[in-house]
Amino acid sequence: MRTVIFDLDGTLADTSADLLAAANAAFDLAGHGAPLAADDALTAFLGGRAMLRLGATRLGLGWDEEEISRRYPVLLEAYDGAIDTHTRLYPGALDAVQALRSDGIAVGICTNKPDHLAEKLLQRLGVRDLFGVMVGANTLAVRKPDPAPLFHAISGVGGDPSRAVLIGDTETDRRTGRAANVPVVLVTFGPEGAGVTRLEPEGLLHDYATLRSVVAPFVDRV
Structure with missing residues (x-):
């Protein structure tokens, strides 16, 4: 998958x-x-x-x-x-996730946010049902950058690490991908901006409109 x-x-x-x-x-x-x-x-x-x-x-x-x-x-x-007073999805994120699902690609969440807060926020944003699994800070005994939460998320949607990719924004995500031998795509619209290039991820995402093409080399491998 x-x-x-x-x-x-x-x-x-x-x-x-x-x-x-x-x-x-x-x-x-x-x-x-x-x-x-x-x-x-x-x-x-x-x-x-x-x-x-x-x-x-x-x-x-x-x-x-x-x-x-x-x-x-x-x-x-x-x-x-006050979990969602100012919080908003990044532009195009909702459409991009829906497009992946329509293409038969499994999607999940792996965050270091405490589980109950992550679940609450996703519900408030109206997107929880889009994700097959939500792995938070206390789902397991360890958290990112330990690879176990990422593996747990991938297996939770029936995925294969050899055809998976992690979308993130920080060094923690980059280290998680390295530890799991799973490619990482870092967004450049987060607080560090283009500075994430210093982390040398396998890919960069500048706009959610291009998500499918950015993840294609990693998930479409045979």
């Missing part, structure tokens, strides 16, 4: 504004204001703890990893309560 697996944040949807708002809410509740801004989007796509580390450093708080972990649930609760 030909298979395309998608990362979620920064790949299918621009979630950065809502993620940053949740992190700022965690700082504000602790009496520290809102240290993160829109241009911190790249950090947002590295996860909640990364945002807390950046904000704490910026504020000179000296939080260690134990304190970061203690504050993390506060961020998650804030995000859960």
Whole structure:
């Protein structure tokens, strides 16, 4: 089975504004204001703890990893309560996924977002039913860049790793593909833009209108 697996944040949807708002809410509740801004989007796509580390450093708080972990649930609760205020699918993403399905290609999600939040966001965006599987941060005991979640996603839609490709936006996705020996296509419309070329992925996606042609060399192999 030909298979395309998608990362979620920064790949299918621009979630950065809502993620940053949740992190700022965690700082504000602790009496520290809102240290993160829109241009911190790249950090947002590295996860909640990364945002807390950046904000704490910026504020000179000296939080260690134990304190970061203690504050993390506060961020998650804030995000859960306002998960889709600003989040939108990237232009053309919906049509591109539907076109893959119409062509008989299996599609799934492999994200480091906590499972319940990923499921909730996909439902809110109205696209959950398009994906045959959703593998999140706590589906397995490990997460990306460990290859196990990607293999789990591929097998979950009846796919074959030799005819699969991962669509992502960060170094984490690139490392996951290398570990799994699965080609990776990185989007250039995420927060790092064309800077993802430094990661030397097997492919680049500049516009969802070209997705089918970009993944063809990987999924159409015989």
